[in-house]
Amino acid sequence: MEKSKAVKRDSITTAKILSDALPHMQRHDGSIIVIKLGGHAMSSPEAMASFARDVVLMRQCNVNPVIVHGGGPMINEMLKKLDIPSEFVNGKRVSDAATVEVVEMVLSGKVNKSIVQAINGQGGRAVGISGKDANLMVCTQAEGDLGLVGDPHTVDATVVQSLINDGMIPVIAPLGAGANGETFNVNGDTAAGAIAAGLHADRLLLLTDVEGVKDAEGDVITSLTAEQVEQLTRDGVIAGGMIPKTQTALDAVRGGVKAVVIMNGQQENACLLELFTTYGAGSMIRA
Structure with a gap:
């Protein structure tokens, strides 16, 4: 009897829960949601399967997810196997020709296709591309002595929009093309922000390993304006690795994205909590 009651x-x-989700589903009906997927969500088959299920559910609810992924741990592993030294400056990987060759092989090959396979395995229709395809991301060389690290100069999201219109889920590796035929390694957050702006996305979800932007007392700030982010950065409250993430958010909202959410991707069903509940997840930044 007790079991039956439970x-x-x-x-x-x-x-x-399903009933409460209805107004949120209606609000995001037909919207484009760009998700930056980091290595933490690919740390195990179970985590990858859970993320893929969430993405397929979003598409089933007529939300259009676009995945931009990283893959730093997998790149590190392959560089180590090939005995190619790796160096970082301000969080960015110094990328000579040999390093970029490995980066492209790992990101466009192993990592991209594993995400595509996971989504398709949950009943979705994912297609893997990179920022080089159809000149999606044309880059210039980033400042500093970083080698073939690129900053997106122009974004032509036509190919991504075409995939969305055909009911596909685009999965994008953060590589860019140069004007002279170079291949550029692009920071995953930077690439996601640029692509989200190019699509005028409703949301950019930056999945990280922290809960969001925190105040001086260590509490998560659930909602911020661009001006508040700049002030917290000047005050030193936003510091370290959170600075490039908030800068990506500022660039994205100023480029046409309605809102950016910095959130903990290690939380199960994090994307669904953000989109389809009143609670949300992480810190939302608006223009």
């Missing part, structure tokens, strides 16, 4: 309570709770 099942009934669980079923009622589930029904209530």
Whole structure:
């Protein structure tokens, strides 16, 4: 009898959650959501399968997810196997010709196709491309002695929009083309922000390993304007690795993205919590 009551309570709770999600689904109906997927979500088959399920559910609800992924740990592993030294300056990988060759092989090959396979395995229709395809991202060389590290100069999201219109889920490796035929390694957050702006996306979700932007007391700030982000940075409250993420968010909202959310991608169903519940997840930054 007690077991029957527990099942009934669980079923009622589930029904209530689904009912409460309706207005959020309606709000995001037909919208484009760009998701920056980091290595943490690919740390295990279980984590990857959970993320893929969320993405397929989003598409089933007529939300259009676009995945831009990283793959730093996988690149490090391959460089180590090939005995190619790796160096970082201000969080960016110094990329000579040999390094970029490995980066392209790992990102466009192993990592990209594993994400595509995971999404397709959950019933989705994912297609893997890189920023080089159809000149999606044409880059200039980044400042500093970083080698073939690129900053997006122009973004032509036509190919991504075409995939969305055909009901596909684009999965994009952060590589860019140079004006002279070079291949550029692009920071994953930077690439996601540039592509989101090029699509005029409704949301950019930056999945990280922290809960969001925190105030001086260490509490997560759930909502910020661009001006507040700049002030917190000047005050030293936003510091370290959070600076490039918030800078990506500022560039994105000023480029036409309605809002950027910095959130903990290690939390199960994080994307669904952000989009389809009143609670949200992480820190939302608006223009």
